[in-house]
Amino acid sequence: MPSSRTNKKEIQWDKYMVYFIFVGVFIVFAIALGSKGFLNANNLINILRQTAVISIIAVAGTFVMAAGQIDLTVGAVAAMTAMIVSLILEKTNSIILALAVGVVFGALIGLVNGVLVTRFGLPAFLATMGMMQMIRGSAMWITDTAAVPISNETFCQIFGIGSVGPVPVLVIWTILFYIIGIILFNKTPFGRHILATGGNETSAGYSGINTMKVKITAFIMSGAFAAFGGILYAGRLQAGRYSYGDGDEMSVIAAVVIGGTSMSGGTGSVIGALFGSILMGMINNALILANLSSAQQTVVKGAIIVLSVAVSNIAQKKKKN
């Protein structure tokens, strides 16, 4: 049916808004900060490296938010996982064991979040906020706030500082997770179940979808991805510290929403989240190049988040009318 094709081509402004903003911001920075090295290959790759953790967690964040949920534990999970991994490496020097325990820890936290939200009916915001504090507190407690250095060079190469040719491993990990995330979200039944659950939970249930399981799975993904983010923090900074990922939950939410995922669920874009995340990294980078103080950076960052979400919301409203 040719008619169905034409419909596909209708431009959905809200969905693509992130790319327009992205390109626009990039051009502005290229012109304004080109002389300060914004366009240097090194600088651009640096941006990708610095945003890798947020980007990867935002993959799972898209699933969580498309299902109409929210996960505030991701930053704390990253920190706690970094602590666990560094301690295991310190004791056993086994990368496999450290990796397995770290990811399983994250997944378990996700399971607890999911069960709190579905079985006990807690609002996701509150359940994960409480969990966040418990996990962050534990990360401080486990070594009494002391950092745990990592001496395993292989670990740090694979999960942080290494590179394959000119491409840093962090960028490779990011690409890998995005490929998995895009396939899962766009191509599998699970992706549709996520969207249906977020779009209309009652209808999804009436269609035979186990919405509880769908939501729990999204939280488990989020926990596991956050744990992997923590592993990358540990690898890049060659130590475990309780303070990693402070505020990452907010950066992830911003990246996901700027990327075109609705906070109320039902729509979402994984690749959009990547652009959302890099957009924020780019802004960060530009503000540093522009010699803004960290106080000024914080203000500008906040303003840009508000602005880009507002712009895409206006686009969305226009479409509805």
Added chain:
Amino acid sequence: MSEFVLEMKGIEKAFAVPVLKGVDFSLKAGEVHALVGGNGAGKSTLMKIMTGVYSKDAGDILINGEAVSIQSIHDAGKYGIAMIFQELSLIQTMSVAENIFLGEEVTKNGLRDTAYMNRRAKEVLDNLGINVDPGTVVSSLSVGMSQMVEIAKAVSKNAKILVLDEPTASLSDSETEHLFKLIADLKEKGVSMVYISHRMNEILKIADSITILRDGVIAHTGSVKDIDLDKIIMHMLGDNRGNRFHWVEREYNKEAPDLLTVEHMKINDKLTDISFSLKPGEILGFAGLMGSGRTEILETLFGIRKMLGGTVKINGAPVSIRNTRDSIKSGFALIPEDRRKQGLVLIHSVKENAILPKITKLTRGILVDEKTADHMVEENVRNLGVVTDGIHKRINLLSGGNQQKIVVAKWLNMQPEIIMLDEPTAGVDIGAKAEIIELIRRVADEGKGVLFVSSELTELMAICDRIIVLYDGRIIRSLSRKDIKAEEELQYAIQQDK
């Protein structure tokens, strides 16, 4: 001064097709005026014009003999007209007194004067004989009590004309009695009431006047003293007694073993013992008033409500239905009552909605086979004559009838053995209605079993092979379609008390 508190003259209203064609309606002071008519006769449209929800295309509204303009619910309130909604409009988390004073909070030094408002609310409630503490949170009240609080709220704002829309639909017998007492009290205080109901016994008991609407015109208006159930039904049906959709006697093997057997099914305190059976190729209808338990039976078979007792057998073998997945696996499908809330994901496309239940099977490896899915939905669109620009169009942009066809399609794609439909033609235009009815016949002709719930008797009469009549949670009759001579008989059966 006019004898009437409210007069509506020559009211006309059309939504694509004319719904009201020059309707006159007059209400005397202190009377209970019943408004009766089949589904789609125009009752609720008339009341929505009176309460300012809709604007009229033509006609006049007079209050105490003076022409007025009612453009909004706010205007209606100014003239003392208030509607008590079927879905209660109280705020569940606030107290009775807070609800009564909502929007008109009394303050002292800029702060809410809770003590005064509670005292004043108590006076209002006492005055109406409603026995509830004004500090009680509304969510902890029964449906009946909430409704009375809503009435009290309207009265406290000096409402002189109340519209009650099926007020007893979800009330118990004692709550109904209580409500009738309140209505009698209000009458004495000079409040006029329009009483919409399908329950003729209630109307004959409490109403003073009656107006019967049929297809957008007044079929009869007069005193309740001069009318009985026979005449009401006669006026409601008029000349077009079930002729809108013709009944065609269908062939199916009546001797075949049961496809579905339900024995002693218990759902709640009201529906305690439901038994019936269904043959392959049979269309079994459920008739009954709102709240008689029709929807609950379907929802239980679909695993949405818990079955508290009894057995369900398919082809003679007992099945256990703990959730919707179990039910679907057993071969059930449900086209639910509320298309928008239960049937569809409105923000998603035609395609996404049509493939949703089947998507786990529409795969190649672990990936969704989009091509096969597209083909399936395009075929759905063709076969069911769905009017849409394409399968990727957002479903909320389609008309009600086309949306409903997609809900039906999404379940036909699952190839169920037993298809349950709950008011499938509600909010659907007449053309699509006929198509949906034809579709159900076609599905049954393929040997599937159909359970069909509808408030439109004409429709039940047109399509069902057998009709089960429910009253207050009990099956009181099981009629073979052949034995029903006219729609009147079915209407009597539904109204039957005890």
